[in-house]
Amino acid sequence: MPSDVEKWKDEVYGEEIRDHLRRFAEEGWEAIPDDEHDAWFERFKWWGLYHQRDGQESYFMMRIGPPSGVLDPGQLRVIGEIARDYATGPAANPEFGNGYADVTTRQAVQLHWINIEDVPEIWDRLEEAGLSTKQACGDSWRNIVGCPVAGKDEREFVDALPVVDDLQENLKGNPDYANLPRKWKVSVTGCREGCGQGDINDVGIEPAEKEIDGQQVRGFNVRVGGGLAGREPRFARDIDVFAEPDEVVDVLGGLSGLFRDHGNRDNRRRARIKFLVDEWGTEKLRRVLQDDYVDFELKTAGRDLREQYSYNAGVPEDHGHADHVGVHRQNDGNYYVGLNVLVGRVGAEDLIEIADVAEKHGSGEARLTQRQNILLTDVPEENVDDLLDEPVLEHYSPDPHPFQRGSIACTGTEFCSLSIVETKNRQVRFSRWLVDNVDLPDDVENFHIHLSGCTASCAQPQIADVSLRGMKTRKDGEPVEALDIGLGGGLGENPAFADWVRERVAVDEVPGAIRNLVEGYAAERGDGETFREFVQARDEETLTELVEPEETSYDDPYMHNTKKTWYPYADDDEPESSPAPNSPEDQPVSGDD
Numbered sequence: 001m002p003s004d005v006e007k008w009k010d011e012v013y014g015e016e017i018r019d020h021l022r023r024f025a026e027e028g029w030e031a032i033p034d035d036e037h038d039a040w041f042e043r044f045k046w047w048g049l050y051h052q053r054d055g056q057e058s059y060f061m062m063r064i065g066p067p068s069g070v071l072d073p074g075q076l077r078v079i080g081e082i083a084r085d086y087a088t089g090p091a092a093n094p095e096f097g098n099g100y101a102d103v104t105t106r107q108a109v110q111l112h113w114i115n116i117e118d119v120p121e122i123w124d125r126l127e128e129a130g131l132s133t134k135q136a137c138g139d140s141w142r143n144i145v146g147c148p149v150a151g152k153d154e155r156e157f158v159d160a161l162p163v164v165d166d167l168q169e170n171l172k173g174n175p176d177y178a179n180l181p182r183k184w185k186v187s188v189t190g191c192r193e194g195c196g197q198g199d200i201n202d203v204g205i206e207p208a209e210k211e212i213d214g215q216q217v218r219g220f221n222v223r224v225g226g227g228l229a230g231r232e233p234r235f236a237r238d239i240d241v242f243a244e245p246d247e248v249v250d251v252l253g254g255l256s257g258l259f260r261d262h263g264n265r266d267n268r269r270r271a272r273i274k275f276l277v278d279e280w281g282t283e284k285l286r287r288v289l290q291d292d293y294v295d296f297e298l299k300t301a302g303r304d305l306r307e308q309y310s311y312n313a314g315v316p317e318d319h320g321h322a323d324h325v326g327v328h329r330q331n332d333g334n335y336y337v338g339l340n341v342l343v344g345r346v347g348a349e350d351l352i353e354i355a356d357v358a359e360k361h362g363s364g365e366a367r368l369t370q371r372q373n374i375l376l377t378d379v380p381e382e383n384v385d386d387l388l389d390e391p392v393l394e395h396y397s398p399d400p401h402p403f404q405r406g407s408i409a410c411t412g413t414e415f416c417s418l419s420i421v422e423t424k425n426r427q428v429r430f431s432r433w434l435v436d437n438v439d440l441p442d443d444v445e446n447f448h449i450h451l452s453g454c455t456a457s458c459a460q461p462q463i464a465d466v467s468l469r470g471m472k473t474r475k476d477g478e479p480v481e482a483l484d485i486g487l488g489g490g491l492g493e494n495p496a497f498a499d500w501v502r503e504r505v506a507v508d509e510v511p512g513a514i515r516n517l518v519e520g521y522a523a524e525r526g527d528g529e530t531f532r533e534f535v536q537a538r539d540e541e542t543l544t545e546l547v548e549p550e551e552t553s554y555d556d557p558y559m560h561n562t563k564k565t566w567y568p569y570a571d572d573d574e575p576e577s578s579p580a581p582n583s584p585e586d587q588p589v590s591g592d593d
Contacts (some may be wrong), residue, residue: 007113013046013234014175025120026041047136048137049116049133051417054417055564055566055575055580056415057578058112058115058581058583062110062268064109064136064308066131067143067144067165068145068161068188076182076358077352082111084099084121084348087099088113090113091569091570093414095428096345096347096424096425098474099347100235100345101351104369107368108368119583127564132254139182141171142185146160146196149166152377153191153331154329157192158245160196162245163205163245164188164401167186179262184203185201187201187205188205191393192207192305193315194305194308194311195311195369195370197463198223199235200227200236202273203224204226205252205304208220209303219242220404221301222255223236223577224239224282225278228460237282239289241300247296255291257293258289258526280479307493308320314490315530325339325398326338327384327388332364334378334380335379337388337398338375339397340400346374350396354366354392357376357387357390358376361379361390365517380541395575403449406447407451408460409450410452410453410458414569415566416454419453420453421453421472421561422565425569437552437554440518441522447466448466450463450466453469456467461486462498466514467484468486469486475506476584480559481506483505485547487517488535501543507559508556513548513550515550516546520546521534525582
């Protein structure tokens with residue numbers, strides 16, 4: 001039997017949701033029937049709106065998805081102004097205040113505390129700037145990710161940006177692929193670093209070369225079936241297909257149609273294409289794609305570049321770059337400057353100031369990375385030093401400490417109903433304590449610590465040096481927030497998922513565990529041995545001993561947030577104290593105050 005979600009989608013889905021959203025916006029929050037909340041909230045996702053957690057009724061998260069993270073001149077400013085004007089709520093975050101934007105691990109931007117009454121005006125401002133929330137969520141094409149400096153990278157093998165643009169124009173929003181069994185995540189990478197992270201996407205389009213008619217042709221190999229969600233992660237698998245740049249749209253249109261027709265619509269937990277690849281195998285998938293969905297003969301895979309991948313690849317620092325933070329030369333002689341955005345969160349006024357810096361010293365273009373950072377592009381060499389002297393870069397540094405450079409966190413219990421633990425503020429506190437109390441070996445410039453609030457894996461914990469996943473436990477007889485600890489994940493030529501070596505560690509003992517691990521690594525590593533090599537050379541028992549939980553000077557004010565609250569940072573966080581539902585003027589909605 002089709003799931004409830006499939007039944008709701010059969011009634012209303014896709015473009016037509018927009019008219020309903022505008023009607024609800026005009027009539028107000030109360031116009032959404034109480035007994036239809038689940039159905040409408042599921043549909044709203046297609047237009048980039050997620051309802052926030054219980055206790056925050058009438059508030060939404062809005063996601064904006066620029067393809068491959070590219071923000072044209074002026075677009076970063078518009079997002080900052082919208083965050084300032086609309087992304088404020090009835091309570092402030094103790095670390096970030098009230099009014100901010102989150103850069104995500106899929107090169108998108110999320111805004112919180114959005115009232116449905118404000119959505120049409122926000123859409124107008126976004127669309128005037130060339131931005132959209134369409135299909136930022138929902139069972140359809142999500143934001144297409146890839147190398148954030150596509151078209152500008154000195155080491156680029158093939159320019160992926162025109163391919164991304166073609167996919168965006170022809171398939172994103174195409175009614176033939178607007179209602180899929182589940183989300184559809186696509187990565188397009190043209191660089192030698194592997195920074196598109198194709199391995200963890202439903203479809204990974206990766207740079208390759210093939211001899212055709214006596215000529216070496218540059219294009220892409222195709223991998224299918226990656227994903228991290230739940231406790232069943234998969235790396236995308238090679239389906240033995242090479243696509244020239246002008247063939248990618250047809251190949252991905254065929255794969256989208258195949259998933260639409262054969263994906264599981266009865267069980268949403270098994271609805272991702274990774275499970276279809278498990279069931280069919282790559283040979284059958286390729287055969288069905290060829291026979292039923294593509295009208296030209298597919299080419300066999302070409303020679304790939306995976307041995308050159310360095311992005312989060314666990315290789316020595318001089319083999320490439322593990323991210324895009326810092327000052328880097330472009331292929332046109334200008335430079336791009338990668339700013340570290342700790343856990344991806346930027347205050348609205350800071351975002352506007354960063355836009356000022358981009359326009360003052362570069363072209364005004366900005367790009368977002370899958371490590372939750374912001375890049376400013378097209379900076380002439382003579383402007384680089386002045387850009388680096390800008391005050392806002394003191395907080396968003398192009399030369400951060402490795403513990404802050406490598407910190408990623410999902411939304412957490414602040415807004416997400418799936419999360420088990422607090423994340424953003426905690427990861428900030430973790431990173432600061434580690435900077436002050438733990439010494440990494442001098443040659444280690446990147447050390448990735450990802451904190452995900454649950455098994456949905458939005459922070460991509462399975463591909464980090466140190467993986468943290470939200471849990472609960474008891475300490476001294478009291479319930480406390482806890483984290484599972486994994487080690488040794490990452491991408492590259494030989495990608496690996498983290499090995500979960502400790503479970504349900506009380507959160508105040510996690511920094512001590514990381515310190516013990518780093519000290520053991522520093523003392524026992526071989527000459528030049530990377531952290532991933534160190535982990536891979538040791539058995540689970542040895543690694544478990546290295547990650548010994550320990551209480552330290554680290555203090556965690558959120559570890560007892562195990563009860564249901566309306567907002568974990570509110571002075572009075574009891575559910576009955578929630579001011580929601582509220583009007584856009586932060587006044588209680590009539591009849592519910």
